[in-house]
Amino acid sequence: MVKKADRTKKRIKKMKKGAKYVCNTCGAAVIIEKPCTCGSCGISCCGESMKAVRGC
Numbered sequence: 001m002v003k004k005a006d007r008t009k010k011r012i013k014k015m016k017k018g019a020k021y022v023c024n025t026c027g028a029a030v031i032i033e034k035p036c037t038c039g040s041c042g043i044s045c046c047g048e049s050m051k052a053v054r055g056c
Contacts, residue, residue, distance in 0.1 A: 015041070021050035029053075
């Protein structure tokens with residue numbers, strides 16, 4: 001059985017400059033200006049991970 005934390009780590013992708021993320025709960029939006037290079041970071045809002053959106 002795969003632990004929840006392990007599944008979350010696998011889903012996190014490296015962020016790219018200009019990528020847009022939106023909160024499905026409140027609608028807040030974030031555009032990446034300087035991406036983190038560690039690959040284990042994530043953006044969260046309202047207690048949940050924000051979802052990447054294609055196009056701006």
